[in-house]
Amino acid sequence: NAGVTQTPKFQVLKTGQSMTLQCAQDMNHNSMYWYRQDPGMGLRLIYYSASEGTTDKGEVPNGYNVSRLNKREFSLRLESAAPSQTSVYFCASTDRGPLAKNIQYFGAGTRLSVL
Amino acid sequence: GQSLEQPSEVTAVEGAIVQINCTYQTSGFYGLSWYQQHDGGAPTFLSYNGLDGLEETGRFSSFLSRSDSYGYLLLQELQMKDSASYFCAPKAGANNLFFGTGTRLTVIP
Numbered sequence: 497n498a499g500v501t502q503t504p505k506f507q508v509l510k511t512g513q514s515m516t517l518q519c520a521q522d523m524n525h526n527s528m529y530w531y532r533q534d535p536g537m538g539l540r541l542i543y544y545s546a547s548e549g550t551t552d553k554g555e556v557p558n559g560y561n562v563s564r565l566n567k568r569e570f571s572l573r574l575e576s577a578a579p580s581q582t583s584v585y586f587c588a589s590t591d592r593g594p595l596a597k598n599i600q601y602f603g604a605g606t607r608l609s610v611l
Numbered sequence: 612g613q614s615l616e617q618p619s620e621v622t623a624v625e626g627a628i629v630q631i632n633c634t635y636q637t638s639g640f641y642g643l644s645w646y647q648q649h650d651g652g653a654p655t656f657l658s659y660n661g662l663d664g665l666e667e668t669g670r671f672s673s674f675l676s677r678s679d680s681y682g683y684l685l686l687q688e689l690q691m692k693d694s695a696s697y698f699c700a701p702k703a704g705a706n707n708l709f710f711g712t713g714t715r716l717t718v719i720p
Contacts, residue, residue, distance in 0.1 A: 531710070538698065539654065539710035586653060597644070597661070598702055602653035 498522050502587050502603035509577045509610045517572040517606050519587030527590045528570035529554075529600065530562060532583040539586065545570055577610045584608070613637040615711030617699055622717045623689055631684045631714045633699035641702040643675050643682045648713070649695045657697075658684065686716075694718045 503518045521528065530542040541554030543562040551562050559581060561573045570589075574581060584607050588600040614636045623629040633643070642661035646654040660666050660675035660682060672685040686693055696715050700708040 529707075536712060538712035541707070541709075544707060597642075597656075597659040598708065599644075599656045599659070600646075600654075600708060602655070604653055 500587055500589055500601050500603035502585075502606050504606060505604065506607050507609070509574075509608065511578060511610060513577050513610075514573065514575050515577065516574075517585055517587075517608075518569070519571065519603060520569045521587075521589040521601070522568065523589060523591070523601065524567070525589035525591040525601075526567070528564065529588040529590075530560075530570070530572045531586045531588065532556065532581075533586060533605075534583050542572065542585075577608075579610045582608060582610045613701070613703060613709045615699065615701070615709065617697075617711055617714045619712065620715045620717070622719060625689055625691060625718055625720050627689050628685065628687050629689060629716065631686075631697050631699075631716070633682045633684075633711075635680050635682075635699070635701045635709075637701045637703045637709060639703055640677070640680075643673070644700045644702060644708060645671075645673050645684045646698045646700060646710070647695050648698065654698060654710075659702075689718050691718050691720070 500521045526547045529544045531539045545551045545564040548567045563571045584605050587603040590600045617633045644659045645657040648654040658673035670687045675682045696713040698713040700710045703709045
């Protein structure tokens, strides 16, 4: 029972470098999410994918792109990293529609530092 | 727009009861979730209220009043391991949650 798996767990980048954060879930969930968490800021939604083939912007999408590769995988790309993108990134997945609890299951997170 | 208010920090004694309040403002409200996050860990689901009233899960209970846009999480028989951050999260769309900045609970002996 892996749940939601994120790679890498830690990453250090230099300003201007690019990288892709990977996320995969094995729960057959339709919806997947990328959040960032900064000290004192709580969780902020970057992008989400309500179902395979669709992606939508969240609260803080600037500087990021996403790809819903298939039902299992949802990746987050930083094309040109900036120090302001230093954060902990969480991927999550959920299923069911408006009447359900929509429990979101989170990965362990990726701790990213941009120097 | 969306907004959330919950206390930033709460301290309580081991064995006691603590209540964490949450007021929210959001469009298309479906229900209120609560998540727990230990330092260095990932958020984990605690409770969900889709209807008004109290939901009980072991030592944790959660309450919702839709008319007041208000909810709370009640933790009973506090244990040291309950020291964590607690997030209320309105379900604002078909599948989306809106997380606030959370309440940091410190349980002291």
